[in-house]
Amino acid sequence: MAVEKMVMLNVIGDIHHVDNVLKDLMVSGKIDLVSAIREIEENDFVLNVSDENLEKIVDLNDIKPFARDNSYRNLIQKAEDLKRIFAIEAYEKTMPKFSMNKEEISERINAIYEEVQELSKKIEQTEKSLKEIDDLHLNFTVPESLSVSIDELRNLNYFEYKFGVLSRENRIKLKKNYENILAAILHIGTNKYGEIYLIIYPSITKEKMERILGSLNFKEIVVPESYYGNIADIRIQLEDNRLKLMKELESHKGKLEELKEKYEEEVISLLIQLNLKEKIEDYKGKLARSNKFFYLAGWISESDKGEIERILNKYDKLTILVNNKTNVTPPTKIKNNWLFRPFEVLLKMYGIPSHDEMDPTPFLSISYMLLFGAMFGDLGQGFIILLGGLLIAKKNKSFGGLLVRLGLSSMIFGILYGEMFGLEEVIPALVIKPFENINTVLIAAIIVGVALILVAYILGLINSIKRRDIEEGLFGKEGLAGFIFYICLLAIIGGIAIGRTIIPTRLGIAIILACVACMAFKEPLANLITGKRPLHGEDVAGYYIQSVFSLIEVVLSMLSGTISFIRVGAFTLTHVGLFIAFETIGEMIGTSAGSVIMLIIGNIVIIGLEGLIVFIQGLRLQYYELFSRYYKGDGKEFKPISIK
C-alpha cells in the first residue's frame, strides 16, 4: 500500500562539484547514501562504453575513499567557544544564507576570536580574583580572634607563621601529640573545610614543622603581601578590593555585550556554515573518488527520481544512473497521509516493514483507533486526551498526534455510548449503554475480534503473494491453510452457538483435517510444487516433531487469540464500572461538594490509569493477535541525508 518502491541512484561527477551536489541532496532530504566503494566493487556502476564516459570508466580503476578534512573541527571548536562566551542560545540548523569558502570562514572566525578573546580572558581573570577574595574572606570571619597585626608576624626574626585549615579528625591527631610539637597553635575560625589555625614556630624547625603539617593534610591559606594589619583591617581591605573588581567586571561585561551585539549574527551564520561543511565531510565518508571524479550511490524512491534528476541536471558532465537493484534489500520508506502518520511510531516500535511487505500502518491506525475508542468511550475524557495530545504535539509531534486521534475516537464512542465524564445521564446513547447490555457488548467484542483477525489473514496472504512464498502462503499456519482452518472452525463453533448448521460438521472436520495435513507437510509440499529436491531439509525427524508442536500451538492460538478480544468488551465495562465506584463514594460523602471532588478525582484516575491500561491492551492486541498473523517487520528504515 504505502511502501514506496526504491531504486538505486548512482552519480558520477566532477570532483569539484562534490560539495555542492551533496549539499543539494541534503536539502532535498530524499536520498539514503550507501557505500559507493562497495557498489563499485560489486560492479554495479555500469556505464555504457562511449567517448563521453570513457574517462570515467578508466578512472574507476583508481578508486579510493575521500580523505576526511578534519580542519573544520578546530574552527567549529573556536566558533563554539565564541558562542559560549557570548552566551548565544541554541540556534536553528538551516541552510546557510551565504556560502563562504574555508579560508574566508577561518579568517572571520579568527578575527572575531582575536578581538573577543582578550576581553574574555580579562573577565575570567577578574572572576578568578573575585573568587579568591571571597575564599579568603570566608577564612577570616572572626575579627576578634586575632588582634595582632599580620605585619608583626611577618617581621618576626626567629619565628615563622602559617595560616591554614585542618580537618576535625586531623586536629585531634595534632592534639594527641601536642607534647612533642614545638609550635604555638591558635584557633582563629571555621570554614566549610574545617577549622582554621594560625601556627607559629621557630624558624629552625621549619622543615620539621612543614613535614608534620603535610602529614596532617594541612591546607595552607596564603595571605598576599598586599594585605596588612589585623584581621579586622584585612576584612576591610578585602571588601574594598572586591568592590573594585566588581566594577571592573561590570565594565568588561558591558564591552562584551557590545561585541555580542556586533557579532552575534555573524557567529551564528558562520557556525551554520561550518556545521554544514562538517556534515558534508561526514557524508563524504560514504562516497568514493578518483583523481577527477566523485562517485556517489544511494537509495531514492522511484517517485522522487524526476525531482532528483532535475536538481542534478544543473551540473554539467554529471552521469546519473538509476537502476532497480534486486540482489540487495533496499531500505523502506513508508509514506502515509496525515491521518495515519502518527501511528508509524507504534509500527516502528515493532519493526519497519521490509520492502516486499505492505505497510500495515493504515490497518493498524483504523483498528487501533477502533479498539481504543471502544474500550475508552467517553465524550468528556476523550476531549481531555485530545487537548493533552495537542499540548504534547508541540514537543513530540508524533506522540501528540497519536493522542489527538485516540481522543477523537474516544469522543465518537462516547457519543455512541452516551457517556460524558463517566456520567451516563447527561447525553443520550446513540447506540447502546454498555453497562445495561453486558452480554451484547462482550459478544460484539468477539465479533469485532474475528473480523480483525480475518482481515489480518487476508493481509498475510497478500504479503505472501508479494514475497512469492508458496510454503507459508499456501500451507503455512498464517497462510491459506490456516485461513480455511480458522473459517471452518468458526463456522462449526458458530453453528453450535446459534443452533443452526452453517456448514455440515463432517465436511467441516474433513476440511480442517486436510488443512492440518497441509500445515504438517508444508515443506515437502512446497518443494514438490516448486520442484526443489530433496523434499525435506536436513533433519527430517526434527521437522516433524516441530510441526506437531506448532500444530498444537495453531489450534490453541486461534481459539485464545479470538477469545482474547473479549477484553475489548471487558474494558468497556470496566470503564463504566470504575466510574460507578467513584460515584458511589461521592454519594456516601453526602455533600454536593464531596461528590464533585470525587467526580474530579475519579475522572483523573480513570484518564491516567485506565487510559494507560487501555493504550497498552490495545497495543497488545495489535502486536500479538494481529501482527503475528501478517507482519514480519524486518525491514531497514530509509534514512535520508539532511542538514539537521
Add this chain to the structure above:
Amino acid sequence: MSGERNFSAVNTKVRVLKSRLLSNEDYINLMQEKSIKEQISYLRDRTVYGEVLRDIESFHDIQKIEIALKKYLIIQMKKIIRYFSKEYKEYYRAMLLRYEIEDLKLYLRAIERKDQLPDVACFFSNNITFNYNKWKNIENISQFIEHLKGTIYYDALLPHKDADDSRILFYMEMSLDKLYFTELKSKSEKLSKADRIAIEKLLGENIDLLNIEWIYRGIKFYRLFPEELINYLLPYGLEFKYKDLKKMCYSNIDELKDIILGTKYGFLFDTQKDVDLFMERRIERYLYYKFKEAFKKGNLNVLIPIAYIHLLEFEIRDIISILEAKRYGLTLSETTNYLVKKIEGSD
C-alpha cells in the same frame, strides 16, 4: 536481612570460582617449566587464566602478563559484585579502589623515576577518566596530581605536591593506602552489625601489619620524624591503640623490634633470614592463611567473597614472582622463598 538470603547465591558462586585457583601441583609444574615462554603457555593452556592470556603474543614482557592477570581478577570481582545490592555493592565497589590505587602507585613510581608511563590493568571506577594521550605527556608529579582533580585522590595527594623528593613516594603511597582503608571503613559502617564486626577483625590485622611495615620503613629508610610518621598511620587497627603506635613511632629500630616481638606479630622479626627482603612476603603469607581460614570457616557471611578476592590476588602475585624468578634463573627451592603460598620447604 538474613545471611541466607544475602549470601547463599554469591557464596556458591565464589566457591566455584575458588575451586579454580591453582593447586600445589600447578605451582610446581609452573616452576619446573624450562622458560618463561613455556610457563606462559602452561598458564594459557592449562589454567583458568587462559581466557585473558589468549591474545598474548609477546612472551617476554612480564608486565603485560601481570596486567592481563589483574584484568582476570577484576572480571571476577565484577562477577561477584553483580550478586549484591545497595550497601553491599557499595562496599565491594570500594574494594575495587585498591586496584586503582595500585595502578596510581605504579604511575607515581614511574614518574618519579622518569620512566615511560606503564600500561595499567585499567582505571575502572568512575573516579578517573583515563585518556591515555593526555596522561602520556605527564612529566612530573604536580602535573599528575592536577590530572586527578575532581577525584577522591586529589585531596589526598595535594599536600605532598611539593614534598622533598626522597620521601614523596612514601608520603603519597601512605596517603593513598589511608584513603583506601578509610573508604572501606566508611562503607562498612552501613553493613549489618555482624558483617561489620567480621570485616573489622579481618581488616584490622591487615592494618596492624601495614602499620608495622610503614613504621619500620619510615624509621629505617626514610628517617621520618616520629611526629609525622604517627599521622600517616592507618586508623582502625586491631591490636594497637594510639598509645602503642605512638610508642612505636618514637622508638629506634631495635626498640621497635623488641616491641613487635612481644606481640602476635613477632614472626616478622623472629627469623634468621633477611628481615627486610622477606617482610612483605611474611605479611602476605600471614594474611594468606587468615583469608584461607576465613574462607573455610565462613558460613554465609560477607567474608567469603572478600577472602576469595585476596586469595586470588596473592596467587597472581605468586605467578608473577614465579615468572620473574625464571627470568633471574632462580632454582625451584629459591623461588619458593618468594612465594606467598607455602610450597614444600620454604619458611
